[in-house]
Amino acid sequence: MIPVAVEDPADPRLAPYAAMRERDLVGRAGRFIVEGEVTLRLLASARSRFRAESVLLAPERWPGLAADLAGIDAPVYLAGKAAMSAVTGFPIHRGVLAVGLRGPEPGAEALVPPPPAPALVLGLAGLTNHDNVGGCLRNAAAFGADAVLLDAATCDPLYRKAIRVSAGAALITPFARLAPDTDWPALAARLGLELLALSPAGAETLDALDPPRRALLLLGTEGPGLAPGLMARVRTLRIPMAPGFDSLNVATAGAIALHRLARRAGPVHAEAC
Amino acid sequence: MIPVAVEDPADPRLAPYAAMRERDLVGRAGRFIVEGEVTLRLLASARSRFRAESVLLAPERWPGLAADLAGIDAPVYLAGKAAMSAVTGFPIHRGVLAVGLRGPEPGAEALVPPPPAPALVLGLAGLTNHDNVGGCLRNAAAFGADAVLLDAATCDPLYRKAIRVSAGAALITPFARLAPDTDWPALAARLGLELLALSPAGAETLDALDPPRRALLLLGTEGPGLAPGLMARVRTLRIPMAPGFDSLNVATAGAIALHRLARRAGPVHAEAC
Structure with missing residues (x-):
């Protein structure tokens, strides 16, 4: 060259x-x-x-x-x-x-390992902040997620700032854009994944979860969060926080959950430093 | 008014x-x-x-x-x-x-509850990025840390952008600036805290840790990390990550560790949503 x-x-x-x-x-x-x-x-x-x-x-x-x-x-x-x-x-x-x-964009089916292999997939719903999307991609790479799935409203991981915030993870972690009318529970069922939605109003605590072998972890926006209609149809998890300041950044909350789920699902992790 | x-x-x-x-x-x-x-x-x-x-x-x-x-x-x-x-x-x-x-600035001793009360304290060493300092303050508030201690090189939590990124946590979470020559192990001993340093090269995994009742969690910069001389004198923890992408943002890594430490140390956590 x-x-x-x-x-x-x-x-x-x-x-x-x-x-x-x-x-x-x-x-x-x-x-x-x-x-x-x-x-x-x-x-x-x-x-x-x-x-x-x-x-x-x-x-x-x-x-x-x-x-x-x-x-x-x-x-x-x-x-x-x-x-x-x-x-x-x-x-x-x-x-x-x-x-x-960019080249051709793969579909979700092409990125998620089929059963019975373990799988860890991150789903982003309505994340319109490039820092947050970049942070989520970085965390997905760090915890060995197989793929990141983006709803139609979530911004582009290949936006310049998102790549930078992702520390380059946007270039190596597989991601796919979902069709605008995609139903998360139906998608998870089709892919053979257990759908887990992280929310301050979650029904179970993250720590009490027995991590499923094949998980799709869904994150919504910090403000409105996931739509109530969707929340009622999925298993919801919360991260216990201090009284009066139950506010974590969405990418940070996702990292805590990925760290927990990666113990069982996903590829083997490097223990060496 | x-x-x-x-x-x-x-x-x-x-x-x-x-x-x-x-x-x-x-x-x-x-x-x-x-x-x-x-x-x-x-x-x-x-x-x-x-x-x-x-x-x-x-x-x-x-x-x-x-x-x-x-x-x-x-x-x-x-x-x-x-x-x-x-x-x-x-x-x-x-x-x-x-x-x-700003008013008068308290010293570390005034902010950390004395033994035998449980305590969770976050220490920041050489964090010169305002987003990271703001994120650390936000996470400290979310997990009920009693105080955040800043070395002389760490930037100001009351910088305009740091306050915004902290979601206001910089206004409510107690923090203190340490003297330039402060030795972290000596400080931890004086305050009756067990010093734990988070590092990709940590000797133990975070998950294997039995969280101490009184902890000082120390975070360094993402690039150079904590000084080797200091690392050799403290108990070091690592978060296992995927091979080939062992890169988490420092505030994110700190949040994962605070979540783990907050189970035992620090105030009672709200479980309700």
């Missing part, structure tokens, strides 16, 4: 990096942006579910990344930070960007 | 709200900024450790907050969002601000 210097911010090869913030909002037609060394290394690794279309580095970042990028099938462009900032439309401090390709 | 309309952005009564972002960086000499309804309600409540100096609201926000502010001993100013934005220097969307007074 020999990098190519690109001096002109108007060079068409840099067009996918243009007006970055504005295009975060409108989408990129099958592309997404990765920024920073940790996430670029994951994108370039064999563990990534996605392929890089191109990489854009400040020249001084190339020596430290050359070995990681040796095997990728995509051009590496070098441009000074001033040129990078001119293209993207805001200051690029770290000088490490890439464009990834 | 009768609110006072203030029309002129240059009115000296609004001076503590001026150039808000710039002054976030340099400090406010005993004052701090609260923004948003949830945190203002906490500041105005009997649970707050801090007193409001003044409140600044968009006029349309007053009716919804009048009852909450009935008892505070501070003026409430009303100004349109355009005037508020002119004072603060950036767009104020929610129209809810207040200035709080």
Whole structure:
């Protein structure tokens, strides 16, 4: 891989990096942006579910990344930070960007191991905050979840900030978008998973749960939470909290539950450090 | 409490709200900024450790907050969002601000219940990210920690963004700043607490721990973690994670450990929803 210097911010090869913030909002037609060394290394690794279309580095970042990028099938462009900032439309401090390709999106059935294998799946319903979605992906990766399923209202794990908050987990943890009318209990039954919904109003405590071998853990938004009609139809769990401040971030609450469920479901965990 | 309309952005009564972002960086000499309804309600409540100096609201926000502010001993100013934005220097969307007074800072000894009472204390070492400090305060409140102790390098829980991320917990959970040369093991011994440090390289797993009745849980930065010299002198715990992605956010890892420790130490927990 020999990098190519690109001096002109108007060079068409840099067009996918243009007006970055504005295009975060409108989408990129099958592309997404990765920024920073940790996430670029994951994108370039064999563990990534996605392929890089191109990489854009400040020249001084190339020596430290050359070995990681040796095997990728995509051009590496070098441009000074001033040129990078001119293209993207805001200051690029770290000088490490890439464009990834979404490729075809798998369905939930393709991602969840069939019975009788153990399975741990995270479901996100109505999570419209990119930090929370990124945090949930990170926690799913840390506790070896097989897949993350997203309802139609949940925001995109490949949004630039969500990837960053996920520490790159959005690139390696399988996720699938559900059809707008998907019924969670019916989906769980079809996949052979026990549906568990985490809620401050849950009927059982998490600690009293005997973790099922195949679980779908469902998280809703912090404010309204899961719809009452759905809550009435699923097994609900709560995390006991201090009186007067029963408020955990949704990704944090999910991490506590994934930690508990991962004891039995999901892949074997590394015990070494 | 009768609110006072203030029309002129240059009115000296609004001076503590001026150039808000710039002054976030340099400090406010005993004052701090609260923004948003949830945190203002906490500041105005009997649970707050801090007193409001003044409140600044968009006029349309007053009716919804009048009852909450009935008892505070501070003026409430009303100004349109355009005037508020002119004072603060950036767009104020929610129209809810207040200035709080830090007051005298207690020492760690004053915050930790003496033996033989149960105690759960969170220690933060070198946490320089405001989101993480805010998240740690929120989790400490949720799991009923008695106090949070901050080393000299950890950033301020009363920084504007840290308060917001803490969901207001920074206003109600007692915290104390330690002297720059504080030795954690010596401090824990003096307070009669068992020191437990969370680390990916911990010697024991969290799940195997028999939670001590009086615990000081120490969290370090995500990157470098706790200093090796310190790690060698304390009992270290790890959270088992999936192979190849042993990366949890420090506040999230702390929440998992607080959830475990809160079973025995700390106050009784609300089980109702």
